[in-house]
Amino acid sequence: MKTTPPQRPARDDTAPVRPVRLTAGPLLLAVSVLLVVMLLGMTIGPAGLPVRGVLVELVGHVPGVDVAGGLDEQDTAVLWELRVPRVVLGMMVGGMLAIAGAGYQGVFRNPLADPYLLGVAAGAGLGATFAIVSGTDRAFVPLFAFTGGLAGVAATYALGRSAGGRSVNSLILAGVAVSAFFAAIQTYVNQRNSDSLREVYGWILGRLLTAGWDEVLTILPYVAVATAVIFGHRRLLDVLSVGQDEAGSLGVPAARVRLLVVLAATLGTAAAVAVSGLIGFVGIVVPHIVRMLTGTSYRIILPLSALLGAAFLVAADLAARTLISPGELPVGVLTAFIGAPFFTLVLRSTRRSW
Amino acid sequence: MSALAVGRLDVTLLGRRVLGDVDLAVPSGSWVTLVGPNGAGKSTLLKAVAGAVEHAGSIGLDEVSLDGMRSRERARQVAFVPQEPTRPDGMNVVDYVLLGRTPYVPYFAVESASDVAVVEELLDTLELRELADRPVTSLSGGEFQRAVLARALAQQAPLLLLDEPTSSLDLGHAQQVLELVDELRVDRGLTVVSALHDLTTAGQFADRLVLLVDGEVVAEGPVREVLTEKLISAHYGAAVRVVHDADGGVVVVPVRERTARLTKRTDGA
Numbered sequence: 001m002k003t004t005p006p007q008r009p010a011r012d013d014t015a016p017v018r019p020v021r022l023t024a025g026p027l028l029l030a031v032s033v034l035l036v037v038m039l040l041g042m043t044i045g046p047a048g049l050p051v052r053g054v055l056v057e058l059v060g061h062v063p064g065v066d067v068a069g070g071l072d073e074q075d076t077a078v079l080w081e082l083r084v085p086r087v088v089l090g091m092m093v094g095g096m097l098a099i100a101g102a103g104y105q106g107v108f109r110n111p112l113a114d115p116y117l118l119g120v121a122a123g124a125g126l127g128a129t130f131a132i133v134s135g136t137d138r139a140f141v142p143l144f145a146f147t148g149g150l151a152g153v154a155a156t157y158a159l160g161r162s163a164g165g166r167s168v169n170s171l172i173l174a175g176v177a178v179s180a181f182f183a184a185i186q187t188y189v190n191q192r193n194s195d196s197l198r199e200v201y202g203w204i205l206g207r208l209l210t211a212g213w214d215e216v217l218t219i220l221p222y223v224a225v226a227t228a229v230i231f232g233h234r235r236l237l238d239v240l241s242v243g244q245d246e247a248g249s250l251g252v253p254a255a256r257v258r259l260l261v262v263l264a265a266t267l268g269t270a271a272a273v274a275v276s277g278l279i280g281f282v283g284i285v286v287p288h289i290v291r292m293l294t295g296t297s298y299r300i301i302l303p304l305s306a307l308l309g310a311a312f313l314v315a316a317d318l319a320a321r322t323l324i325s326p327g328e329l330p331v332g333v334l335t336a337f338i339g340a341p342f343f344t345l346v347l348r349s350t351r352r353s354w
Numbered sequence: 355m356s357a358l359a360v361g362r363l364d365v366t367l368l369g370r371r372v373l374g375d376v377d378l379a380v381p382s383g384s385w386v387t388l389v390g391p392n393g394a395g396k397s398t399l400l401k402a403v404a405g406a407v408e409h410a411g412s413i414g415l416d417e418v419s420l421d422g423m424r425s426r427e428r429a430r431q432v433a434f435v436p437q438e439p440t441r442p443d444g445m446n447v448v449d450y451v452l453l454g455r456t457p458y459v460p461y462f463a464v465e466s467a468s469d470v471a472v473v474e475e476l477l478d479t480l481e482l483r484e485l486a487d488r489p490v491t492s493l494s495g496g497e498f499q500r501a502v503l504a505r506a507l508a509q510q511a512p513l514l515l516l517d518e519p520t521s522s523l524d525l526g527h528a529q530q531v532l533e534l535v536d537e538l539r540v541d542r543g544l545t546v547v548s549a550l551h552d553l554t555t556a557g558q559f560a561d562r563l564v565l566l567v568d569g570e571v572v573a574e575g576p577v578r579e580v581l582t583e584k585l586i587s588a589h590y591g592a593a594v595r596v597v598h599d600a601d602g603g604v605v606v607v608p609v610r611e612r613t614a615r616l617t618k619r620t621d622g623a
Binding site for chain 2: 017018019020232233234235236238239241242243245246247248249250251252253295296297299
C-alpha cells in the first residue's frame with residue numbers, strides 16, 4: 001500500500017483526471033497473444049500448413065491488397081474450409097463464455113458465478129440428449145441444445161421469482177434445483193439408451209467439430225447481440241460494485257440492469273453451447289485471471305476477457321486435436337486440465353481479495 | 355418555502371411498523387437533523403426519502419412528488435450518503451467520485467468530459483486531488499468520508515441526505531466533515547437532512563431538530579426546544595444535564611445517577 005505524506009504529494013496537481021480505462025499495454029499484449037494462437041491454430045494439424053504461406057494467403061484476402069500464390073489449391077481449401085472456421089468458432093465460443101462469465105459475476109457480485117449458473121448447461125445437455133437419442137438429424141442437435149438451454153433458464157427464472165421475488169440468492173438456488181432436476185431426467189434417458197451414451201457423452205464434454213462456416217454463421221447474430229449488450233453495461237457493472245442499495249440511490253435501475261445482462265449472457269451462452277457442447281471453466285477462469293492481473297473495472301475486464309477467452313479456447317482446441325492425433329480429445333477436458341492449475345497459480349501469487 | 359415536504363409517511367418492514375404518520379417540512383437551504391434513540395426510524399426515514407424503502411404517504415421536493423419518479427430522475431434530486439458506504443475493491447478515488455455522475459450518463463455510455471470536469475472541481479473543493487489515484491480501500495475514515503461526500507455532491511442534487519455521517523470518525527474529523535457540509539450547504543444552496551446520534555453535535559450543526567421515537571415525531575423545532583432534560587430523559591432513558599453555553603449553543607452532558615446515590619449512602623454510614 002502506498003502512503004502519501006502531506007509534504008510530498010504523490011501526484012502532480014495539474015495532472016489531468018481520467019476515468020478508468022483500458023491502457024494500451026495490456027490490450028496490445030492480449031491482441032498479440034490472440035494473433036499468435038490464431039496463427040498456430042491455422043497452421044498446425046494433420047496437414048501442416050506453412051506459416052509464411054498462410055500469412056500471404058490471409059493478407060491476400062484483405063480488400064485492396066493483391067498478393068497471391070501463398071498456398072496451393074488443396075492447402076487453400078484446408079485453410080478456408082477447415083482451419084479458419086474452426087479457429088473463428090473457437091474464438092467466438094471462448095470469447096462469449098468469458099464475457100458471459102464476467103457479466104454473471106458482475107450482476108450477482110459472486111465470484112463463483114459462471115455462464116452455466118442458471119440452468120443453461122443442464123437444459124442444453126438435456127436438449128442435445130433428446131436429439132441424439134431420438135435419432136434426429138445431427139444438424140438439428142444445436143437447435144435442440146439451444147432450445148433446452150433457454151428452457152432451463154426460463155424454468156430457473158420462474159422458480160426463482162415464485163420463491164423469493166427478486167432476490168439474487170433465490171435465483172441462484174433455483175438454478176441449482178433446475179440443474180439437478182434436468183440432470184436427473186438426462187441420466188434416466190441415457191440409462192435407457194446406452195447405445196448412444198458415447199455420443200451424448202462426447203457432446204457434453206465439448207468439441208469444436210466444424211465442417212465449413214455453418215456453425216459460425218448460426219451463432220454469429222446471438223454472439224454479436226449478447227456481446228454488444230454486455231459491453232454496453234460495462235460502466236453500470238462498475239456502479240453495481242457498491243451494492244444494489246447504493247447503486248439504486250445513484251440512479252441505477254438495478255433490477256433492469258441485472259435482467260438485461262443475464263438475458264444477454266444466457267442467450268450468448270446458449271448459442272455457444274449449442275455448437276460446442278459444455279466447455280467448462282472458460283467463463284469462470286478467464287475473467288478472474290484478468291481481474292487479478294489488471295484491475296477490477298469491467299471496462300478492462302470485459303474486453304480483455306473477450307480476447308483472452310478467445311485465445312484460451314483456440315489454444316485448448318489446438319491441444320485437443322494434436323495431443324493424441326489422429327484422435328481428438330474433448331476440448332472441455334483440456335480447458336479444465338489447463339485452466340485449473342493456471343488459475344490456482346495466479347490465485348496464489350496475487351492474493352487479491354475478490 | 356419548504357423544499358422537502360413529507361406527509362403522513364408510513365413504513366412497515368417485516369410486519370413491524372417502523373414509521374407511523376410522519377410529517378416533515380424542511381425549508382429550502384436549511385439543515386434539519388433527525389435525533390432519537392436507536393431504532394427510532396431515523397435511517398428508515400432518510401431511506402424512504404431516497405427512494406430505497408417502500409412506503410405509504412407522500413414525499414415531495416419543491417412541490418414535485420418524488421414518488422413514482424424514475425430512479426435516474428430521483429438521483430438528480432436527492433443525494434444520499436449511507437451510514438456505512440461500501441468500499442469497492444480496486445476502485446480509485448476518481449472513479450469512486452465519478453459514480454455520482456451516474457444519473458447523467460446515458461444508459462449504454464461512459465462519462466463525458468463534462469462529467470469529469472464536475473468531478474475535478476469537487477476533488478479540489480474537498481481536497482481530494484492528492485488522493486485521486488489512491489484505491490478507496492486504502493483511505494482513512496476521514497478521507498473516505500470526504501470521497502463519499504464528493505460522490506454525493508457529484509449528483510448535483512438540491513437535497514442532501516446524510517445518515518450518521520460521522521459514526522466512524524473521531525471527534526476532530528467529525529467536526530471537519532460537518533463544517534465542510536455546512537460550507538457546501540451555504541455555497542451551493544443545498545438543503546440538508548441528516549441523522550445524528552450525538553446530541554451536542556446535532557445541536558451545533560442544525561437549524562432545527564426532529565426528535566423521532568418509535569417511528570413517530572415527538573418533538574420538533576429549534577435546538578433549544580428539542581434538547582431539553584425532560585424530553586431526553588423521557589425518551590432516551592438517560593440521565594443528562596443540558597448546559598446552555600454563552601454563544602447560544604446547547605451541550606448535552608450525560609451524568610451518572612449512581613454516583614449521586616453512592617455519595618448519599620456514604621453520608622448515611
